[in-house]
Amino acid sequence: MVKKARSTQRREEALSRESIIDASIELLDGSGEGGLTFRTLSERLATGPGAIYWHIASKSDLLTAACDAVVARTMEARVVDARPKAAIRALALGMFDAIDAHPWVGSALTRAPGQLPMVRILEGIGQQVRALGVPDEEQWATVSALLNYILGVGGQNAANGQLAQTQGTDRSDFLEAVATEWSRLDPDEYPFARSVAGQLRAHDDRMDFLAGIDLILRGIGSPRRR
Amino acid sequence: MVKKARSTQRREEALSRESIIDASIELLDGSGEGGLTFRTLSERLATGPGAIYWHIASKSDLLTAACDAVVARTMEARVVDARPKAAIRALALGMFDAIDAHPWVGSALTRAPGQLPMVRILEGIGQQVRALGVPDEEQWATVSALLNYILGVGGQNAANGQLAQTQGTDRSDFLEAVATEWSRLDPDEYPFARSVAGQLRAHDDRMDFLAGIDLILRGIGSPRRR
DNA sequence: ACCTGAACACCGTTCAAGT
DNA sequence: ACCTGAACACCGTTCAAGT
Numbered sequence: 001m002v003k004k005a006r007s008t009q010r011r012e013e014a015l016s017r018e019s020i021i022d023a024s025i026e027l028l029d030g031s032g033e034g035g036l037t038f039r040t041l042s043e044r045l046a047t048g049p050g051a052i053y054w055h056i057a058s059k060s061d062l063l064t065a066a067c068d069a070v071v072a073r074t075m076e077a078r079v080v081d082a083r084p085k086a087a088i089r090a091l092a093l094g095m096f097d098a099i100d101a102h103p104w105v106g107s108a109l110t111r112a113p114g115q116l117p118m119v120r121i122l123e124g125i126g127q128q129v130r131a132l133g134v135p136d137e138e139q140w141a142t143v144s145a146l147l148n149y150i151l152g153v154g155g156q157n158a159a160n161g162q163l164a165q166t167q168g169t170d171r172s173d174f175l176e177a178v179a180t181e182w183s184r185l186d187p188d189e190y191p192f193a194r195s196v197a198g199q200l201r202a203h204d205d206r207m208d209f210l211a212g213i214d215l216i217l218r219g220i221g222s223p224r225r226r
Numbered sequence: 227m228v229k230k231a232r233s234t235q236r237r238e239e240a241l242s243r244e245s246i247i248d249a250s251i252e253l254l255d256g257s258g259e260g261g262l263t264f265r266t267l268s269e270r271l272a273t274g275p276g277a278i279y280w281h282i283a284s285k286s287d288l289l290t291a292a293c294d295a296v297v298a299r300t301m302e303a304r305v306v307d308a309r310p311k312a313a314i315r316a317l318a319l320g321m322f323d324a325i326d327a328h329p330w331v332g333s334a335l336t337r338a339p340g341q342l343p344m345v346r347i348l349e350g351i352g353q354q355v356r357a358l359g360v361p362d363e364e365q366w367a368t369v370s371a372l373l374n375y376i377l378g379v380g381g382q383n384a385a386n387g388q389l390a391q392t393q394g395t396d397r398s399d400f401l402e403a404v405a406t407e408w409s410r411l412d413p414d415e416y417p418f419a420r421s422v423a424g425q426l427r428a429h430d431d432r433m434d435f436l437a438g439i440d441l442i443l444r445g446i447g448s449p450r451r452r
Numbered sequence: 453a454c455c456t457g458a459a460c461a462c463c464g465t466t467c468a469a470g471t
Numbered sequence: 472a473c474c475t476g477a478a479c480a481c482c483g484t485t486c487a488a489g490t
Contacts (some may be wrong), residue, residue, distance in 0.1 A: 037462090048476050050467080122419055141437035145437070151378040152381070160340075219441040222447070264482085279483095
């Protein structure tokens with residue numbers, strides 16, 4: 001983590017929505033959700049807190065915009081596979097990696113329902129679900145199952161990263177601590193959680209994530225049963 | 227000279243962790259996440275903000291405890307069906323309804339990964355997944371797919387409710403506004419989002435949620451394909 | 453042991469005043 | 472049009488002092 005050594009310089013470029021968003025992303029990446037403050041941000045931009053409000057409506061606006069920048073970049077970078085299921089897999093994995101690199105995106109996504117960042121993901125999934133030949137009236141449920149799963153994992157990942165950062169430990173230390181806690185639970189009341197504590201320690205987040213996507217994709221292909 | 231303000235009713239029972247949690251839940255239900263403050267809470271309990279710290283470690287501790295109380299109640303109330311898939315469905319629906327009634331539970335759940343409230347849900351799902359005969363090494367991925375989907379929907383629901391409350395509108399007004407926004411998107415870039423905007427307006431959250439659960443359950447029963 | 457309430461170190465946001 | 476920075480109305484948390 002390198003700290004910018006340019007102390008109190010004057011801005012040579014004018015403030016702009018874009019430069020504010022870029023600086024916010026750096027702050028969020030560097031020190032988590034708690035690191036983004038109108039004061040730290042304005043210090044970084046060598047201006048006063050009030051100046052930011054000329055370009056940005058509110059903090060939640062700022063967070064959504066920063067989130068959208070990351071999501072847009074992620075969706076643009078992806079190579080779309082011709083096979084719909086492979087394309088969905090790739091999209092999901094791309095989002096997983098983006099949230100892993102920028103944990104705050106996970107929670108920002110949850111806090112802006114129906115907003116542009118989420119619509120980008122929805123659209124990407126939706127086009128592939130259509131290509132898969134899912135009937136019109138089932139498309140929404142199918143897409144929302146995939147989307148909500150991605151959001152769920154993303155939020156969880158974000159929280160893990162956030163907590164680890166707050167406590168000064170890293171992610172694997174944190175998972176280790178959770179595994180230990182789980183293995184100490186009452187065996188009669190929590191047999192499953194105890195039995196799975198070991199797997200929690202050893203598991204590969206990314207592979208497990210993909211396994212979940214595959215499980216849902218498998219459901220799409222399967223005939224419906226009553 | 228004003229004497230001791232007997233008028234503002236003095237607490238007759240001693241403060242306790244439980245009474246604090248109960249008051250917190252009332253506050254959260256009544257005015258959302260923003261409504262829970264150490265000041266509003268201590269006012270409600272006719273005490274000073276500092277007193278609460280004798281029983282509770284921090285605000286996040288308080289939020290997790292309040293969340294756990296709701297989750298525990300929900301899990302206890304459920305009737306466990308003998309058929310594992312029906313039992314999973316019932317559990318999921320129970321959580322959906324609980325989050326619907328207490329939107330703040332959705333986000334509290336996301337902010338306390340690996341903590342007791344989540345373990346309760348995990349355990350409930352895990353026991354049924356076992357009963358379903360899913361092989362040991364696939365149990366974790368299966369349970370986490372279901373759990374993360376529930377968390378994703380829950381978080382989304384919480385955010386909707388939260389936003390609607392902030393804006394003074396209700397949930398259906400909010401969905402209406404989102405649908406209108408989506409139907410105005412560029413048809414070339416967002417064909418799917420546009421086409422689905424109508425369904426968004428008409429849809430039944432609860433039924434769609436269940437459709438997602440069923441989709442995942444269907445995946446469990448299906449053979450794995452390459 | 454438990455409670456009180458002032459005080460501390462922060463927040464997001466506003467706004468009169470400057471250029 | 473854009474920026475400044477003090478001021479406002481809050482936060483969570485601490486802590487000396489009380490009972």
